[in-house]
Amino acid sequence: MMTHDVREPTTERPSRGQTCAGVEESSCSCEGDGRIRRRLRNRKAILDALGSLLQRGVASPSLEEVADEAGVSTRSVYRHFGTVEEAREEWAVETERYVAGLVSNASGRVLDGASLEERCLSLVMARLALYDQVGGLVRATSARRAFSERDAKSYEFGRAVVEAQVPERFAPELDAMEPDERVVRLAMVNTLVSDLAIDDLMTRFGERRQQLVPLLVKQLVTAFTC
Structure with a gap:
């Protein structure tokens, strides 16, 4: 007589480090991390592409143009930002932080007791360094500020950050002036080294810096002395 070895069915638990599908947990984690990294790379590529188009004079890039420049699909742009304008908003916020950092780093260290001429030279070199790094960006934002409230806000933010350096740098001269004269002198200095003036001068002088x-x-x- 044949007997059957009847046993209770057992459910084996996955060994440590495995999922129920037999896939290593570490592999799942790596795949998840990889997807996150790809999303972040694509998001950055989209913002960089938008900035590149704006600096090249494309005033209102389309979703297709941004996607093509970034090397991603239009669906990817839509998935990350919804619209180009939403991407522009995030790009503007990040750019404002970037410009503020550049202004701080390029402000030029002014030693105590530096002469007026030395401080003027320091300011000129700082503004030229800033032009080298964000000149195209400033031109793009300036060109659109009459048509875009966001670009106007970004432009004014950048100008305010840059102009805030002048009173501190030339405090000895400005503190000795009457209020009205101080306003006029500040306006003269800021006009001489404004982004528009530097852009025009660099176009005219070219390599003759x-x-x-x-x-x-x-x-x-x-x-300051006339």
């Missing part, structure tokens, strides 16, 4: 620097310094000194 060494000739431009002493001329600008001379004009700044004159603005």
Whole structure:
């Protein structure tokens, strides 16, 4: 007589480090991390592409143009931001932080007791360094500020951050002036080294930067002493 070995069915638990599907947990984690990294890379690529298009003079990039520049699908742009305008908002916020950091780093260290001419030279070199890094960005934002409230806000933010350096740098001269004269002198200095003035001068002088620097310094000194 044949007997059957009847046993209670057992449910084996996955060994430690495995899921029920027999996949290593560490592999799942790596795959998840990989997806997150790809999403972050794509998001950054989209923002970088948007900035690149704006700096090249594309005033209102389309979703398709941004996707093509970033090397991603239009669906990816839509999934990350919904619209190009939403991407522009995030790009503007990040750019404002970036510009503020650049202004701080490029402000030029002014030693105590530095002469007026030395402080003027420091300001000129700081503004030229800033132009080298964000000149195209400033041009793009300036061109759109009349049509875009967000771009106008970004432009004014950048200008305020840059102009805030002047009173501190030239405090000895400004503190000795009457209020009205102080306002006029500040306006003169900020006009001489504004983003629009630097952009125009760099276009005219091109590679002759060494000739431009002493001329600008001379004009700044004159603005405080004439």
